[in-house]
Amino acid sequence: MxxxxxxxxxxxxxxxxxxxAIQSIRILQMNGQDLHAFLTDEAEKNPLLDLSFPVPxxxxxxxxxxxxxxxxxxxxxxxDLPGIAETHACPVTLREYLLDQATLTxxxxxxxxxxxxxxxxxxxxxxxxxxxxxxxxxxxLPERPLLDVLARIQQFDPCGVAARDLAECLRLQxxxxxxxxxxxxxxxxxxxxLAAYDFDALARKCGCDRNDVMAMVARLKQLNPAPxxxxxxxxxxxxxxxxxxxxxHDGEFRVELNPEVLPRALVDREYQALIRPQARETxxxxxxxxxxxxxxxxxxxxxxxxxxxxxxxTELVAQQREFFLHGAASLRPLxxxxxxxxxxxHQSTVxxxxxxxxxxxxxxxxxxxxxxxxxxATSGGEEQVSGAAVRNRISALVNAERADAILSxxxxxxxxxxxxxxxxxxxxxKYRRMLRIPSSSVRRRIKAAQAQPAA
Numbered sequence: 001m002x003x004x005x006x007x008x009x010x011x012x013x014x015x016x017x018x019x020x021a022i023q024s025i026r027i028l029q030m031n032g033q034d035l036h037a038f039l040t041d042e043a044e045k046n047p048l049l050d051l052s053f054p055v056p057x058x059x060x061x062x063x064x065x066x067x068x069x070x071x072x073x074x075x076x077x078x079x080d081l082p083g084i085a086e087t088h089a090c091p092v093t094l095r096e097y098l099l100d101q102a103t104l105t106x107x108x109x110x111x112x113x114x115x116x117x118x119x120x121x122x123x124x125x126x127x128x129x130x131x132x133x134x135x136x137x138x139x140x141l142p143e144r145p146l147l148d149v150l151a152r153i154q155q156f157d158p159c160g161v162a163a164r165d166l167a168e169c170l171r172l173q174x175x176x177x178x179x180x181x182x183x184x185x186x187x188x189x190x191x192x193x194l195a196a197y198d199f200d201a202l203a204r205k206c207g208c209d210r211n212d213v214m215a216m217v218a219r220l221k222q223l224n225p226a227p228x229x230x231x232x233x234x235x236x237x238x239x240x241x242x243x244x245x246x247x248x249h250d251g252e253f254r255v256e257l258n259p260e261v262l263p264r265a266l267v268d269r270e271y272q273a274l275i276r277p278q279a280r281e282t283x284x285x286x287x288x289x290x291x292x293x294x295x296x297x298x299x300x301x302x303x304x305x306x307x308x309x310x311x312x313x314t315e316l317v318a319q320q321r322e323f324f325l326h327g328a329a330s331l332r333p334l335x336x337x338x339x340x341x342x343x344x345x346h347q348s349t350v351x352x353x354x355x356x357x358x359x360x361x362x363x364x365x366x367x368x369x370x371x372x373x374x375x376x377a378t379s380g381g382e383e384q385v386s387g388a389a390v391r392n393r394i395s396a397l398v399n400a401e402r403a404d405a406i407l408s409x410x411x412x413x414x415x416x417x418x419x420x421x422x423x424x425x426x427x428x429x430k431y432r433r434m435l436r437i438p439s440s441s442v443r444r445r446i447k448a449a450q451a452q453p454a455a
Contacts, residue, residue, distance in 0.1 A: 024301040028308060029352035032240045032261030039263055042298060047275075048291040049298065050268040054260050094126065094161075094231035095119060101156045106149070114139065114149040118162065126161045126228025127169070158227040166225060167191050173223045183208055187216050197445035214448060243313045243368075245361030251325060253361065255314045257306055265302050267295045308345070312353040313368065315342045317361075320371045324362055328392040333384045334372050385421055391431045393419070398437050403447035408440045 027035060036053060043051040102115040117139055121130040132150065136143045153162045159176045163169035167188040174180040186206040187194065193202050194217065202213045244256045272292060279285045316339060322330035336347040343350070354368035373386035397415055401407050407415070409428045416423050432439075438446065 020297045020301070023297060024304060025352065027301055028305050028349070029355040031356040032242060032258075034356075035261070035263065039265065039298075042294075046291045046295055046298075048268050048272050048288075049295045050266040050271075052264045054262065054264075092231065094122065094124065094228045097231060098122065098153070098156055098161065102153070105152060105156075110141075110145070111149055114141070114146055115153060118146070118150055118153055122162055122228070124228055124232055125226040126158065126163070127226075128162045128164050158224070158230065160224060160227040169225060169227065170220055170223050173227075179219070183212065184216055184219075187213065187220070197442055199445060199448075239358050239365060241360035241365060242309060242357040243359040245317060245324065245359055247362060251321070253317055253321070253324060255310065255317050257310055258360070262306065263302070265295075265299050267292065267299060308349065309353050309357065311343050312339060312345075312350055313357075313359065315339050316354075316368060316371055317359070323371065327363065329389050331371070331373055331386045331388045331392075333374060333386040335374070336372065387431070390416070390421060390423065391435055393421070394428065394431055395435055395437070398432075398443070401443075401447075403444070406440045406444045406447065 027038065030038060039051055039053075043049050098119045099116065102112065102119060106112045106115050114135075117135055118128065121135060122128050128150070132143055132146050136146050139146070150162060154172055155176075156162070160169040160173045163172055171180060171185065171188050174184055183206045187202060190202055190205050193205070199210050199213045199217075203210045206213065206216075240261050241258050242261055244258050246254045246256070248254045272288065276288060279288055316334075317324065319334055319338065319342075320332060322332065336350045340347045340350045354372075357368045359366045359368055370388070373388040393416065394412060397407060397412055409425050409432070412428050412432075413423060413425050416428075437443070
């Protein structure tokens with residue numbers, strides 16, 4: 001077998017996206033926050049890009065109030081409350097709160113050192129998941145003094161802090177309130193059975209009847225499973241709407257871009273005219289030319305992005321008008337192709353235009369992506385109902401069921417059929433799992449437990 005090497009010239013054609021097209025695709029799928037970060041970076045690199053951002057409204061800047069652990073902290077001796085400006089300060093963290101208590105509790109330097117290491121290991125929800133053996137090894141100490149210090153820390157406020165698992169967290173809270181009985185201790189030692197709603201097995205383990213078990217469960221539900229969460233001072237990310245929807249006459253809506261997430265980008269021609277005569281070297285002239293070209297592209301792409309999002313949102317609102325008027329039960333079946341055909345763009349363009357975008361309207365803040373739903377045939381076969389509307393109907397049926405009349409999946413199928421929706425039992429089971437609704441047997445146990453008073 002012989003091998004031969006030859007040279008051949010071959011001309012081919014292939015499509016490649018230009019840098020301008022790639023940039024257009026990238027910024028179309030960005031939400032307001034991502035676009036702000038991207039443009040800020042571009043403005044730092046391009047002196048010819050004149051960029052300004054609108055000042056967000058007060059509502060967008062608002063953040064949830066955080067509880068301060070000590071209700072009397074900061075109140076003067078005279079009893080007059082300070083003004084709002086005087087009390088606006090960084091909230092106390094769980095770590096700081098525990099360290100303050102440790103300073104007042106422990107006198108010996110070794111115990112303070114142990115307490116500081118344990119507190120540093122406590123997670124934001126208040127649990128100590130790091131093994132004591134690891135902490136002892138890090139400190140070069142035996143475990144016994146660490147366990148003694150841990151027992152003291154577990155008496156700190158908030159109650160249940162520094163627990164190593166859920167059972168210990170609940171036990172500490174019951175113990176603090178003088179409510180830790182032998183039966184409740186047995187219940188806490190068998191939480192896996194409780195997670196399975198196996199009340200009969202729990203009753204046998206704890207030596208009591210089923211009603212007593214469910215009464216104890218009702219009491220456990222009043223406790224705090226994550227005592228450290230009240231100190232979580234991390235700011236809650238706010239989703240800024242890209243589209244504002246306001247009712248107009250005759251049940252129609254006015255669709256507008258949110259000006260608070262629309263940056264103003266211009267090519268700074270004055271600065272270009274100022275620096276162009278100063279460019280002597282070839283690389284300097286090339287730099288100015290590149291900056292001018294990139295700034296021009298970016299301004300055009302931003303304008304195209306705004307127009308595309310507005311066109312897609314306008315058509316989306318028109319298609320789902322009944323949803324904005326009457327709620328989730330009126331959501332129509334809708335796919336990307338429906339909007340793409342109506343607007344005259346590709347499906348991928350619609351997908352990018354709705355990615356991480358929100359509409360603020362009569363139904364609150366709605367993700368644009370959530371307005372798309374698959375369709376299911378009705379019993380007449382002439383119309384279709386959206387899967388989201390069916391899931392909403394299933395959720396309503398389950399929420400309305402009584403403890404003595406829990407609906408099975410077959411019963412839900414029958415109820416939907418009576419309302420004109422033909423659906424298979426396996427589809428009901430799939431939607432129920434999507435909604436995180438337990439099976440009928442588990443719901444029956446939950447309803448029975450909820451009906452019991454606290455012990």
